[in-house]
Amino acid sequence: MKTVKRMFEHQLWADRQLLDAVRNSGGGSPEALRLFRHLAIAEQVWIIRLNGESSTHLQLWADDADVDDIEALIASNEQQYTAYLAALTEEQLDEDLTYASQNGTVFRTPIRDILTHVALHGQYHRGQINRILRETAGEPQALDFILFARNN
Structure with missing residues (x-):
């Protein structure tokens, strides 16, 4: 149980770190925002399922991603996963x-x-978003678990 909880502490930290990097890059490229929205929606889909509800009303991929909407979704996911765990x-x-x-x-x-x-799944897409940040003159973030573990 400790390992699972620790993985989610890392996930929530990494989501916040990357969100700051995307925001500091000027709001992120459309591709980065699309991937970040997907990551956050997928996290939402799973917590809804884990709580015994249907997630079929949610769209996993969309092109209208906005950094403020992603931030709100990440905050909601953090609250729900923390309570669930x-x-x-x-x-x-x-x-x-x-x-x-x-x-x-x-x-x-x-x-x-x-x-x-x-x-x-989140780690995979955070890596993709970091690659996009690097390619678009943004500042990619070091999000490795060991970096998180050394400071938390």
Whole structure:
């Protein structure tokens, strides 16, 4: 349980660090904003599913991303994941969650695997956004877990 919670502490920290970098780059390129919105919406999708609700009303990809909207979504996700993880027990990590994908296909997956996926998915897209920042004269952020661990 400690490892899962630590992964999410890192995720929330990394999202905030990257958001600051995107904002400081002048609001980010459309491609960076599109990826960042996707990352934040995907995190929202999973916390909705983890709470037993349907996420099919959410659109994972959109071209109308705005840095202020992303910031609000990240803040909401942080609050929801913090509350969810605070109530989660070690035993519940291995329970299966039944949920529907965005197209309605039903799956059953252990909660531990879902949480691992969310953390890894975010890391993947944060790397892509950092690459875009570098290519567009922004300032990419060092977001490695070990950097987070050394200071937190």
